[in-house]
Amino acid sequence: MSQAAGTLKHYFVTSEQQFDAAKMGMWLFLVTEILLFSGMFVAYAVYRAWHPEVFAHASELLDWRLGGLNTLVLLASSFTVALSIHFVQKGQNRKVVVLLLITLLCVAIFMVIKYFEYTGKFAHGIFPGAGYAPHGEAYAEYDIPFAPQFFSIYFIMTGIHGVHVLVGMGLFVWLVTRVVRGHFSSAWYTPVELTGLYWHLVDIIWIFLFPLLYLI
Amino acid sequence: MHEGSYLGASRGLKSWLLTTDHKRIGILYAVAIAAFFLLGGILAILVRTELTAPGETVFGQDQYNQLFTLHGVVMVFLVIIPGIPGILGNFVLPIQIGAKDVAFPRLNLASWYIFMAGAVLAVLGWLLVGKVDTGWTFYTPYSSGASNAVLWLTSAVFVAGFASIFTGLNFIVTVHKMRAPGMTWNRLPLFVWAIYATAIVQVLATPVIGITMVLLFLEKLLQIGIFDPALGGDPVLFQHFFWFYSHPAVYIMILPAMGIISDLMGTFSRQQVSGYTFIALSSVAIAFLGFLVWGHHMFVAGQSALSSIIFSMLTFLIGIPTGIKVFNWVATMYKGSVWLQTPMLYALMFLFLFTIGGLTGIMVGVLAVDVHLHDTYFVVAHFHYVMMGGALIGLIGGLHYWWPKITGRLYNETAGRIAAVLVFIGFNLTFFTQFILGSRGMPRRYHDYSALMDVMPEAAMLNLASSLGSYILAAGLVMILVYALHSLFRGKLASANPWGACTLEWTHTGPVPDAHNFHETPLVTRGPYDFHLADDVFGSDEEDS
Amino acid sequence: MGDQGTVWLPEAASTVAGDVDALFYFILWVSTILFIGVIGTMVLFAWRFRRRSSQDRPQPVRENKLIEASWIVVPTLLVAIVFVWGFRVFLELGIAPPNSYEIDVRARKWSWLFEYSSGAQSSELHVPVHRPVKLRMISEDVIHSFFVPAFRVKADVFAGRYSYVWFEATRQDTFVVACAEYCGMAHSQMLTRVVVHSQDDFENWLANNAADADMTPAERGERLYSQQGCFACHSLDGIELTGPSFQGLAGSTRMFTDGTSAEADANYLRQAIVNPAAEIVQGYEALMPGTYSSLSAADLDALVAFIEAQ
Numbered sequence A: 001m002s003q004a005a006g007t008l009k010h011y012f013v014t015s016e017q018q019f020d021a022a023k024m025g026m027w028l029f030l031v032t033e034i035l036l037f038s039g040m041f042v043a044y045a046v047y048r049a050w051h052p053e054v055f056a057h058a059s060e061l062l063d064w065r066l067g068g069l070n071t072l073v074l075l076a077s078s079f080t081v082a083l084s085i086h087f088v089q090k091g092q093n094r095k096v097v098v099l100l101l102i103t104l105l106c107v108a109i110f111m112v113i114k115y116f117e118y119t120g121k122f123a124h125g126i127f128p129g130a131g132y133a134p135h136g137e138a139y140a141e142y143d144i145p146f147a148p149q150f151f152s153i154y155f156i157m158t159g160i161h162g163v164h165v166l167v168g169m170g171l172f173v174w175l176v177t178r179v180v181r182g183h184f185s186s187a188w189y190t191p192v193e194l195t196g197l198y199w200h201l202v203d204i205i206w207i208f209l210f211p212l213l214y215l216i
Numbered sequence B: 001m002h003e004g005s006y007l008g009a010s011r012g013l014k015s016w017l018l019t020t021d022h023k024r025i026g027i028l029y030a031v032a033i034a035a036f037f038l039l040g041g042i043l044a045i046l047v048r049t050e051l052t053a054p055g056e057t058v059f060g061q062d063q064y065n066q067l068f069t070l071h072g073v074v075m076v077f078l079v080i081i082p083g084i085p086g087i088l089g090n091f092v093l094p095i096q097i098g099a100k101d102v103a104f105p106r107l108n109l110a111s112w113y114i115f116m117a118g119a120v121l122a123v124l125g126w127l128l129v130g131k132v133d134t135g136w137t138f139y140t141p142y143s144s145g146a147s148n149a150v151l152w153l154t155s156a157v158f159v160a161g162f163a164s165i166f167t168g169l170n171f172i173v174t175v176h177k178m179r180a181p182g183m184t185w186n187r188l189p190l191f192v193w194a195i196y197a198t199a200i201v202q203v204l205a206t207p208v209i210g211i212t213m214v215l216l217f218l219e220k221l222l223q224i225g226i227f228d229p230a231l232g233g234d235p236v237l238f239q240h241f242f243w244f245y246s247h248p249a250v251y252i253m254i255l256p257a258m259g260i261i262s263d264l265m266g267t268f269s270r271q272q273v274s275g276y277t278f279i280a281l282s283s284v285a286i287a288f289l290g291f292l293v294w295g296h297h298m299f300v301a302g303q304s305a306l307s308s309i310i311f312s313m314l315t316f317l318i319g320i321p322t323g324i325k326v327f328n329w330v331a332t333m334y335k336g337s338v339w340l341q342t343p344m345l346y347a348l349m350f351l352f353l354f355t356i357g358g359l360t361g362i363m364v365g366v367l368a369v370d371v372h373l374h375d376t377y378f379v380v381a382h383f384h385y386v387m388m389g390g391a392l393i394g395l396i397g398g399l400h401y402w403w404p405k406i407t408g409r410l411y412n413e414t415a416g417r418i419a420a421v422l423v424f425i426g427f428n429l430t431f432f433t434q435f436i437l438g439s440r441g442m443p444r445r446y447h448d449y450s451a452l453m454d455v456m457p458e459a460a461m462l463n464l465a466s467s468l469g470s471y472i473l474a475a476g477l478v479m480i481l482v483y484a485l486h487s488l489f490r491g492k493l494a495s496a497n498p499w500g501a502c503t504l505e506w507t508h509t510g511p512v513p514d515a516h517n518f519h520e521t522p523l524v525t526r527g528p529y530d531f532h533l534a535d536d537v538f539g540s541d542e543e544d545s
Numbered sequence C: 001m002g003d004q005g006t007v008w009l010p011e012a013a014s015t016v017a018g019d020v021d022a023l024f025y026f027i028l029w030v031s032t033i034l035f036i037g038v039i040g041t042m043v044l045f046a047w048r049f050r051r052r053s054s055q056d057r058p059q060p061v062r063e064n065k066l067i068e069a070s071w072i073v074v075p076t077l078l079v080a081i082v083f084v085w086g087f088r089v090f091l092e093l094g095i096a097p098p099n100s101y102e103i104d105v106r107a108r109k110w111s112w113l114f115e116y117s118s119g120a121q122s123s124e125l126h127v128p129v130h131r132p133v134k135l136r137m138i139s140e141d142v143i144h145s146f147f148v149p150a151f152r153v154k155a156d157v158f159a160g161r162y163s164y165v166w167f168e169a170t171r172q173d174t175f176v177v178a179c180a181e182y183c184g185m186a187h188s189q190m191l192t193r194v195v196v197h198s199q200d201d202f203e204n205w206l207a208n209n210a211a212d213a214d215m216t217p218a219e220r221g222e223r224l225y226s227q228q229g230c231f232a233c234h235s236l237d238g239i240e241l242t243g244p245s246f247q248g249l250a251g252s253t254r255m256f257t258d259g260t261s262a263e264a265d266a267n268y269l270r271q272a273i274v275n276p277a278a279e280i281v282q283g284y285e286a287l288m289p290g291t292y293s294s295l296s297a298a299d300l301d302a303l304v305a306f307i308e309a310q
């Protein structure tokens, strides 16, 4: 692989070494992300094991259609990101820009849907923690012990996931500007590949969140 | 001072604060951590001063509780966890494997800033919001009901945790990808192995304390009811979360020190470190087993008897790889040429103190015995023997050892030995007495033990002895600080390899390494302790007679 | 309080204490021997192989597989013994005999309340000798831990769930009960005593403490003052604890943090007990628990009468 001038840092010997190092670093970072979420999954599992009926009942309040739509949107975005990596390897930067913009669109749709889900809940007094005071049709009956725990966990997990999605959005905008300015070539496209890895992780976490919170 | 060295390569405060040179970052850590150690130490001395006599002597209950909380938090999160990886890992590890820098130098600098941001948060919370008196363990529901300064402190721990994660990540990648040609895995110095094992624990365990702190934060802010029984939560769940990180964290503290001891034992015995492979792999074994024993902090916290039994059994297993290390270090001296310079004194001191700390760890790991000893001063003594007597004595030994490489100067050997003796005597006086206090029934976190006096009249005498010991210990440590500062400005210039060591940082660079460590990438042809193959190492201007 | 125990351990006054102590001393001695072995060898080697000249070139020592294996096997055997032993004593500590006498325990900042099946209540624990006693414990606020060094028992006490501990005292005497889990400001003052009676004395004690019909309100208030743990924060002799002393309190003028003030009449006192957060006395923090609102009207009257008598 030939090397675009100026991108090899002085403390690396070869660009393969540099690329491998960056990739390994990213993988390790993703491991820490998984562990971060696993703490919340454990809290979820523990409370679900203690109060299965309450959790099953409370999850009915979440709209699986909206969640499902969001799953599709995220899957689509993962696909476009994968494609954009494919094309940046071939040096077809125009296509990369288009694909990244489509990705951004998907991400935006995801966040908009999330916004409506959240405000829909808030409108009926479903807040995380002490503010929990469900009222209104179909909601009032959820004023039962341990339902607040379900929604606290729901808001925390989807909230932290949402923060990751926002970070992802920022990264895609940054990538688009760099592609447009011609920073990447088939010889060097590490940031695109690493952002892609990150995005797949965000996607995978959602794939777990969706059935656990909305379906079962 | 040394032209072309990393110290002289560029000048001015900015060149330090914006440096990406791993050696300078190591020094940034050293300065910060020395300051935090001084702070934590002063808090400890205040704690001990309150306890010199029964009844209220200097501080009220409330102040006392804040003192030990801050002492614990500062020492654990700002001193001992970042300590060895931050200072010596940064300075030494890349040179030892023949690299020009770590894999991600800018991330490395960022880690330092993140770490400092954590420290600033902790201090700000203290100054702006007020007291935190939860103990370093932040047990719920006490912590979720306590003052809002807890929010600041938990954020501080969260933020500092990320510094630890990034440091670990950086080192793992560095060890995998940046080794010089010929630097095979079984030629890695044992210090590198130790930092590598530590880094794995950092990366795998720290995110869990991160999320625990987030949950605690939200518990306090929004009352999400995960941990607080008044809201339907479970306080023991918090303890599981906390110890799932904090037990592995004790190996984040001790493993790097063990690495230093391996290097010291080899160098100052001028002998191959006995059982190299065993020592290297036992680090990994300890790192792995360390994830499975957290429940031994909760034997009386109402976890099921079955889990207690399993946790107790796994706890004992850790004694075995650790024992392998201890025995091999002793065996390293066999038929060697043992040179009792200050760093070696600290290595021997480590063996002495850590063995006591480790064996008493086994004692508190025994189910029935821990029921009596839990939350008494016996536990306090145990963990000071391993943390101060183990990890920090290791760090101090390592700082002495690499001092000439870092500063290019020698410290005063006589002063070094006197200080070492003071530290040794002071330490044992402070903490050995606490074993007896604890097993006779003095609970920890006690501002006042006068009500215990009619059942244990000796408590007054033992506590006084412990406090006096802490003053001797402090005197020894201050003495180190003084001669270290003196050496910085007035010390004799050091040669490239004053100890006759065999690892790369001594043999392939000048007295003080230059900014890029090596002019050309070294080719490694022998192991890190092959003293018999390294004629070039000896015959230099050594300091002894 | 009788004998002083051994150098390492306090007096032993329960049936399990002997077993725990034997185990403790076994590990202590094994550890001491191991320690002397390791450090003795270390000192020996450091002296015997000390450096003679800077030109020393020691030859590498061939590793001895037998030794390497032995220091894996021997410690493994040792920890196996200790584990099995510790496990058996632990089971003994954990399982109360079926005929145990049960007492309910409430822990709160920073006092203990013991409730007996006869209806009697006390802030010190009273138990019969030579009879297994099982405590069912619950906390009203944060985690506490019930610890009797002389019995070698300890168990954390939580809000919202019961935890248990049992022991059989072997001597008539009094022993210290400490709180071993950090629970806030006055954690180190959360001590009380366990009084071990003969079987007959214990019955008498129960009988004496059950009846309260013939007490004046102030006398009942005094008992509530100790049972409800007011003493943890309010002294009777003017000494400042977490809260203001009751000495001379009634009738005095109270200044509050919000700048207002009031005279401490009976209504004020009642209000201060039922709803302590309403007004905070200057110089103090809002640390008084709100749980006393559940006291009966009669109990409140008694407490107020008691405070007025101080």
Ligand code: HEA
Pocket: B137, B250, B251, B253, B254, B296, B297, B315, B316, B318, B319, B320, B322, B323, B324, B326, B354, B355, B357, B358, B359, B361, B362, B364, B365, B366, B370, B373, B374, B375, B379, B382, B383, B386, B387, B390, B391, C034, C038, C074, C075, C076, C078, C079
């Ligand atoms: C550097 C930090 C460090 C290290 C290395 C250790 C090491 C060990 N610790 Fe310790 N520990 C702490 C820091 C540390 N600990 C802290 C901070 C606490 C209290 C936290 C709090 O509550 O605030 C604590 C508390 C603590 C408890 C809980 C006590 C209680 O609260 O009731 C237990 C219980 O099992 C325990 C066990 C052990 C064991 C078995 C080891 C083992 O790793 C030790 C292994 C070493 C040896 C065994 C010695 C060498 C071996 C030989 C010479 C071979 C022969 C050995 C045998 C035959 C066994 N520790």
Ligand code: HEA
Pocket: B034, B037, B038, B040, B041, B042, B044, B045, B047, B048, B068, B069, B071, B072, B073, B075, B076, B079, B080, B134, B135, B136, B137, B380, B384, B387, B388, B392, B430, B444, B445, B446, B447, B470, B473, B474, B477, B478, B480, B481
């Ligand atoms: C790294 C960890 C660490 C270290 C090093 C220490 C060091 C010391 N600790 Fe502490 N300690 C803890 C971690 C540590 N501690 C923890 C986690 C707790 C539990 C807190 C809790 O319950 O929540 C605790 C609790 C604790 C208690 C129990 C309080 C209680 O339960 O009521 C006591 C009491 O004696 C104590 C004493 C001391 C003393 C005298 C020292 C001395 O060794 C200190 C000596 C140091 C100095 C005097 C500073 C001198 C430094 C310089 C001059 C700078 C020079 C710089 C260089 C040499 C580089 N500590």
Ligand code: CUA
Pocket: C108, C110, C143, C144, C145, C179, C180, C181, C182, C183, C184, C187, C188, C190
């Ligand atoms: Cu109650 Cu400590």
Ligand SMILES: [Cu+2]
Pocket: B246, B247, B250, B293, B294, B296, B297
């Ligand atoms: Cu532990």
